[in-house]
Each structure stands twice: as C-alpha cells, then as structure tokens.
Amino acid sequence: xxxxxxxxxxxxxxxxxxxxxxxxxxxxxxxxxxxxxxxxxxxxxxxxxxxxxxxxxxxxxxxxxxxxxxxxxxxxxxxxxxxxxxxxxxxxxxxxxxxxxxxxxxxxxxxxxxxxxxxxxxxxxxxxxxxxxxxxxxxxxxxxxxxxxxxxxxxxxxxxxxxxxxxxxxxxxxxxxxxxxxxxxxxxxxxxxxxxxxxxxxxxxxxxxxxxxxxxxxxxxxxxxxxxxxxxxxxxxxxxxxxxxxxxxxxxxxxxxxxxxxxxxxxxxx
Amino acid sequence: xxxxxxxxxxxxxxxxxxxxxxxxxxxxxxxxxxxxxxxxxxxxxxxxxxxxxxxxxxxxxxxxxxxxxxxxxxxxxxxxxxxxxxxxxxxxxxxxxxxxxxxxxxxxxxxxxxxxxxxxxxxxxxxxxxxxxxxxxxxxxxxxxxxxxxxxxxxxxxxxxxxxxxxxxxxxxxxxxxxxxxxxxxxxxxxxxxxxxxxxxxxxxxxxxxxxxxxxxxxxxxxxxxxxxxxxxxxxxxxxxxxxxxxxxxxxxxxxxxxxxxxxxxxxxx
DNA sequence: CGGAATTTGGAATATATGTTCTATTTTGCT
DNA sequence: AGCAAAATAGAACATATATTCCAAATTCCG
Numbered sequence: 148x149x150x151x152x153x154x155x156x157x158x159x160x161x162x163x164x165x166x167x168x169x170x171x172x173x174x175x176x177x178x179x180x181x182x183x184x185x186x187x188x189x190x191x192x193x194x195x196x197x198x199x200x201x202x203x204x205x206x207x208x209x210x211x212x213x214x215x216x217x218x219x220x221x222x223x224x225x226x227x228x229x230x231x232x233x234x235x236x237x238x239x240x241x242x243x244x245x246x247x248x249x250x251x252x253x254x255x256x257x258x259x260x261x262x263x264x265x266x267x268x269x270x271x272x273x274x275x276x277x278x279x280x281x282x283x284x285x286x287x288x289x290x291x292x293x294x295x296x297x298x299x300x301x302x303x304x305x306x307x308x309x310x311x312x313x314x315x316x317x318x319x320x321x322x323x324x325x326x327x328x329x330x331x332x333x334x335x336x337x338x339x340x341x342x343x344x345x346x347x348x349x350x351x352x353x354x355x356x357x358x359x360x361x362x363x364x365x366x367x368x369x370x371x372x373x374x375x376x377x378x379x380x381x382x383x384x385x386x387x388x389x390x391x392x393x394x395x396x397x398x399x400x401x402x403x404x405x406x407x408x409x410x411x412x413x414x415x416x417x
Numbered sequence: 418x419x420x421x422x423x424x425x426x427x428x429x430x431x432x433x434x435x436x437x438x439x440x441x442x443x444x445x446x447x448x449x450x451x452x453x454x455x456x457x458x459x460x461x462x463x464x465x466x467x468x469x470x471x472x473x474x475x476x477x478x479x480x481x482x483x484x485x486x487x488x489x490x491x492x493x494x495x496x497x498x499x500x501x502x503x504x505x506x507x508x509x510x511x512x513x514x515x516x517x518x519x520x521x522x523x524x525x526x527x528x529x530x531x532x533x534x535x536x537x538x539x540x541x542x543x544x545x546x547x548x549x550x551x552x553x554x555x556x557x558x559x560x561x562x563x564x565x566x567x568x569x570x571x572x573x574x575x576x577x578x579x580x581x582x583x584x585x586x587x588x589x590x591x592x593x594x595x596x597x598x599x600x601x602x603x604x605x606x607x608x609x610x611x612x613x614x615x616x617x618x619x620x621x622x623x624x625x626x627x628x629x630x631x632x633x634x635x636x637x638x639x640x641x642x643x644x645x646x647x648x649x650x651x652x653x654x655x656x657x658x659x660x661x662x663x664x665x666x667x668x669x670x671x672x673x674x675x676x677x678x679x680x681x682x683x684x685x686x687x
Numbered sequence: 688c689g690g691a692a693t694t695t696g697g698a699a700t701a702t703a704t705g706t707t708c709t710a711t712t713t714t715g716c717t
Numbered sequence: 718a719g720c721a722a723a724a725t726a727g728a729a730c731a732t733a734t735a736t737t738c739c740a741a742a743t744t745c746c747g
Contacts, residue, residue: 171714171724189460190497192704203726208706219705220733227460252553252680253546259672260537267530267537267668272456276523283522299579302572302671309569310664324594345449371452373437387453394580394675398668401572402533403526405664410522441694441744463735473696478736488736490703694743701736706729713724 152215156185156229159222162214170213173202177210189226193219262389263398270399273387282366282382282407287414289338289364292318295351296342296368299395303342303368307404314412323350333358340407342368344388344395347375355379368403422485426455426499432484440483443472447480459496463489533668536659540669543657552636552652552677557684559608559634562588565621566612566638569665573612573638577674584682593620603628610677612638614658614665617645625649638673 153159167178180200181188188196196219197207208219216222286292292311296304304320311318321329333339339358343351352375359365365381367374376383384407386400423429437448450470451458458466466489467477478489486492556562562581566574574590581588591599603609609628613621622645629635635651637644646653654677656670 173725186500190500193706194704204705205707205727206725209724230456230460251546252549252676253544255680256544256549256673256676257541259676260541263537263668263672264534267533271527271530274523274526276521279522279526301579302576305575306572306667309571371449373434373448373452377434394583394679396675397576397671398533398537401667401671402529405666406522406526406529409664410525443695462733464733474735475697475737476695479694490735688747690746692743692745694741696741697739699736699738701734703734704731705733706731708729709727711724711726713722715722716720717718 152217152221153225156225159214159225166213173206174210174213176200176202177207181210185226188223189230259396262396266388266396266399267402270386270402274384274403278382278384279406282384283410283414285338285364285366285382286340286407286411290317290334290336291338292316292411293321293333293337293339293358294318294342295321295339295354297323297348297351300342300344300348300351303397303400303404306401307340307342307408310405310408311412314408314416316408316412316415321354330354330357333361333363335361335363337363339363339365340368341365341376341381342400342404343374343376344370344400345374352376355381368400368407422487422491423495426495429484429495436483443476444480444483446470446472447477451480455496458493459500529666532659532666536657536666536669537672539659540656540672544654544673548652548654549676552654553680553684555608555634555636555652556610556677556681560587560604560606561608562586562681563591563603563607563609563628564588564612565591565609565624567593567618567621570612570614570618570621570670573667573670573674576671577610577612577678580675580678581682584678584686586678586682586685591624600624600627603631603633605631605633607633609633609635610638611635611646611651612670612674613644613646614640614670615644622646625651638670638677 153162163178163182167175167182170178177196177200180196184199187199191199193204193207197204200207211219211222214222216225294304294308294311296307301322305322308318308320319329319332339355341351341355347369355365355367355376356379359379359381365376365379367376367381367383369376369383369385370387371385374383374385384403386403388395388397388399423432433448433452437445437452440448447466447470450466454469457469461469463474463477467474470477481489481492484492486495564574564578564581566577571592575592578588578590589599589602609625611621611625617639625635625637625646626649629649629651635646635649637646637651637653639646639653639655640657641655644653644655654673656673658665658667658669660666
C-alpha cells in the first residue's frame with residue numbers, strides 16, 4: 148500500500164480507478180460516493196462524507212489511506228488547494244521576497260509571472276458574461292467614449308485610449324493634464340468608461356458622480372464589489388488582482404481592457 | 418446590530434456593500450479581502466482568511482458578526498452549501514468556453530486570457546537573469562531615471578513612472594506632452610529607460626541615440642533582438658509578446674516592468 | 688490637551704473534527 | 718461447518734480550529 152500520494156486531481160482520479168476494482172463493500176461505497184461527489188470533498192467533514200457514502204467515519208479514513216493519503220485532511224487539502232489555483236497569500240510571499248535581500252531580480256520575476264497567471268485564471272471565473280455583454284453593448288452605442296483612470300489606473304486608461312484610436316472608435320482620454328477638467332466635453336449620447344482601484348482617486352469618483360447624475364451611462368472597471376462606484380448605477384466589471392503595497396500586477400485588468408476594446412471596436416464596425 | 422443573517426450569497430453581497438462604508442480600518446481590510454476572494458471562504462479557515470486580509474483572527478470574527486452571522490462557521494456554512502465547485506480544471510474549462518461561446522465577448526476574454534498566460538510563461542524562458550541583474554544595477558545607481566515610451570508602449574512607461582514615484586525613486590516620464598522635448602533634463606549620472614516595440618516610435622529611437630552618444634547609460638525594454646535599439650550599446654531586455662491581430666497583450670511587458678520597478682526600488686533603499 | 692469610547696492584538700478557552708484503537712462481525716477458504 | 722484473515726463499527730483520544738475575553742492602543746470629542 149505504499150504508493151506515493153496523488154499530487155493533482157488527475158492523479159487522484161487515476162488512482163481511484165485503479166483501486167476501485169479490488170475493494171470490499173464499505174470501501175466500494177466510499178469510492179462510488181467520492182467519484183460522484185468529488186466537488187464536495189473540499190467543503191465537507193469526514194463525518195459528512197461518511198454519512199453520504201453510508202459508512203462509518205473510520206471506514207472513510209481507511210479509504211483515504213488506500214488512495215495514498217495519510218488521512219482525510221491530506222486528501223482534502225489537495226482539493227482545497229487546487230480549487231482556484233491556490234493564490235492564497237501572494238502578497239505576503241512577495242513582501243518577504245522583497246524584504247529578504249536574498250531575493251534576486253529573477254526570483255522576483257518568477258514570482259510575478261506566477262501572480263499574473265493566477266490573476267488571469269481568476270479573471271475568467273469572476274467576470275460575469277452578461278455584465279460583459281452589457282458593457283460592450285453600452286460602449287458600442289455611444290456617440291463618443293470618455294475614458295478616465297488616474298494614478299495606478301492610468302496605464303490601463305491610456306491603453307484603452309490607444310486601442311480605441313487604432314480601431315477608429317471616437318474616444319477621449321481625460322488625463323487631467325494641466326488640471327483642465329473638460330467635464331463639459333461629456334455630452335448626452337456619450338458614455339463614460341471609468342477605471343479605478345483602491346485607493347480610489349477622488350477625481351475619478353467625482354467625475355462618475357457628476358456624469359451619472361446627468362443620466363449619462365457609466366461603465367466601470369474596478370476591484371471588488373465594495374468599490375465606491377457601486378453607489379452609482381454603473382455597469383460594473385470587477386477585477387480582483389493581487390497587489391502588495393503600492394503595486395498591482397495589472398495582467399488581468401489589462402486583459403479585460405483589451406477585450407473591451409476589441410469587442411467594442413468590432414461591434415461598432417458591423 | 419441585530420440584523421437577520423444573510424441566507425443567500427446575494428443577500429450576503431448586499432449586506433457587505435451596506436456595511437462597507439462605515440467600517441474601521443481592520444474590518445475594512447476584511448471586507449475588501451472577502452469581496453475579492455469570496456470563493457476562498459468555503460475552503461479556508463479563519464486563520465487563513467485573517468492572514469489573507471492582513472488582520473488577526475479575532476478581527477475577522479468581529480467582521481463576521483457585523484455581517485450578521487454568529488461567527489465564522491455560520492458564514493462559512495452559507496458558502497459551503499452553495500458551493501458547486503469550478504471544475505474541471507483550467508485547460509478543459511477554457512476549451513469548453515471557447516467552443517460554447519464562440520463569437521461572444523466572453524469567448525474573446527477566454528482567448529486573451531490564454532494569450533496572456535502564454536506570454537507570461539514565455540517571459541520566464543526568454544529573460545536572461547544576468548541581463549536583468551545588470552539592468553537593475555544600472556538603474557539603481559542612477560541619479561535620476563528618465564523614462565520614455567510612446568504610443569503602444571506608453572501604458573508601460575506610465576506604469577513604471579508611477580511605481581518609481583511610490584518607491585521614492587527620482588524619475589521623470591518623458592511623455593511628450595505639448596511637443597516639449599526636455600532632452601536637456603537628461604544629465605550625466607542619469608540613466609534612460611526606453612520602452613519601444615515594433616513599429617518603433619521615431620521619437621524614442623532619436624532620444625536613445627542622442628542620449629547614448631553623450632555616454633549616458635540606456636536600459637531598453639523591447640521586442641526581439643532585431644530591434645533598432647540594438648545599434649546603441651544599451652542593456653537590452655527583450656520581451657516577446659504573443660500578438661493577437663493588431664493588438665498586443667502587454668501582460669509580459671508589464672510584468673517585467675513591475676519587477677524592474679520593485680527590484681530597483683528595493684535596491685536603492687538598502 | 689485630557690478623558691471616554693472604540694478598536695485592536697494576542698493569549699486563553701471551548702468546540703468541532705480528524706484519527707486511532709480494539710472488540711466484534713463478516714468473509715473466504717478448506 | 719469451522720477456522721483464519723480481513724473488514725467493520727463504535728468509542729476513545731488527539732489535534733486543529735473557532736471563539737471569547739481582556740488589556741493595550743488608538744481614535745474621537747469636548
């Protein structure tokens with residue numbers, strides 16, 4: 148019985164198939180129940196799993212052992228971690244890496260590549276297809292698209308402005324150069340695309356507020372659902388990105404920005 | 418604080434938005450972390466959630482109470498019950514998504530997420546650790562760092578400028594606002610960080626040429642080794658990004674930009 | 688600036704949950 | 718049927734985890 152412990156869900160499944168032919172009654176019940184309810188492993192206790200399978204907890208424990216784990220906890224950990232890729236505390240990892248002088252730039256790079264990948268995967272899970280459709284729809288109908296995004300969000304805003312220009316979409320980037328406000332450039336029939344992340348730039352919030360009260364549609368790219376933009380009835384695309392200190396890996400945000408640009412550009416030229 | 422306990426995820430979100438305006442510091446951290454990682458609640462312990470939010474477990478407990486639960490366990494139960502598991506794993510999900518949602522913005526998102534991931538993976542393979550070290554070294558020694566990146570590279574340049582500012586690194590972004598050149602701001606002891614990708618912006622090349630001939634060190638972020646910047650003896654970090662149509666997913670480039678910023682910022686403060 | 692109220696950190700405690708052990712039952716074999 | 722080996726149930730035990738409590742720090746107000 149000294150097989151090595153499954154390290155991935157796939158290995159787990161293979162092992163499950165392997166053993167399931169030579170199993171006594173109770174353990175077979177476990178195998179069948181687990182096969183049919185893999186997704187419950189991450190969120191259940193042994194007692195619950197055992198009851199579901201119609202066996203005693205101790206029987207279920209033996210079952211875990213046969214699969215190669217030291218116990219139920221170890222098996223559960225596999226499922227808990229592999230759900231959502233497991234990006235628990237990148238920000239502390241990065242902080243440590245940065246503080247410890249031993250962190251070479253290359254190690255830092257590896258870490259950030261990983262963060263970016265996790266963020267991208269997560270993006271697919273958290274973006275709601277319907278909301279994305281609505282956003283594209285609203286922007287495609289706009290006479291002119293106004294873009295605002297300051298400080299840490301400015302790279303995103305400027306990227307979108309560039310992409311729109313390349314796709315012949317009328318757009319205006321409100322960068323605040325020279326402290327000019329240009330609020331009056333925003334007119335009925337236009338749409339505002341606002342990008343802001345914690346700590347939210349006051350100017351952005353103000354602009355959304357002003358524009359929203361005039362009945363002009365707003366599409367927002369922001370983090371989480373507790374963003375202050377929630378107060379106004381904007382179409383909100385929330386992107387959660389790993390950040391630490393002042394830094395934010397913008398992978399997911401920029402990815403969404405490209406998608407918006409391309410989708411809107413395509414739709415308008417139809 | 419005797420509100421009734423949220424019975425659905427939607428109610429939970431509403432409650433979260435309700436309270437999140439009137440929350441002290443630590444509890445606000447909890448709210449933000451939870452909003453960004455709702456999916457982790459089902460499979461984490463209080464200790465893990467607390468660590469993720471950067472607070473003590475006891476603080477997280479108070480947070481659960483404010484949301485209307487008797488404790489963390491009750492809140493977790495809500496998420497465990499409505500947990501359906503996001504399997505099968507990433508690659509198959511992506512494939513399904515693309516086939517099923519063909520032509521929709523969401524399919525486009527899946528496409529770009531994949532492109533981004535590929536670019537990031539590729540970055541690790543193509544960046545040379547030694548060159549990266551040299552670049553960090555050169556930038557860390559600079560009196561002042563001048564940053565240039567125009568058109569499609571501008572988001573990257575502006576990101577770097579922001580990051581340097583936050584890390585108290587003296588830096589100047591040459592954005593060309595108003596057609597002013599500011600060549601004379603670049604002085605001996607300074608370093609130029611140039612970002613450019615095909616089709617290379619003439620202004621950037623010119624600046625590199627001018628500066629380089631004055632004996633001022635240049636660090637370049639560019640694509641491939643055939644970039645025109647090769648002519649000048651700059652420290653060249655080449656990033657090959659996967660293109661999708663006319664658009665460039667900047668994931669890898671921005672990732673490298675963050676790494677440079679953080680590494681340089683850290684090194685200077687040693 | 689000083690005192691009250693709130694918020695916070697950390698250790699102490701309670702509880703739930705996983706794990707092990709052993710007597711008993713079942714199964715397989717001759 | 719009778720014996721040995723394997724499997725099982727259930728209780729006892731160990732550990733991980735949630736929860737509470739209170740002193741210290743902070744913020745708020747007059």
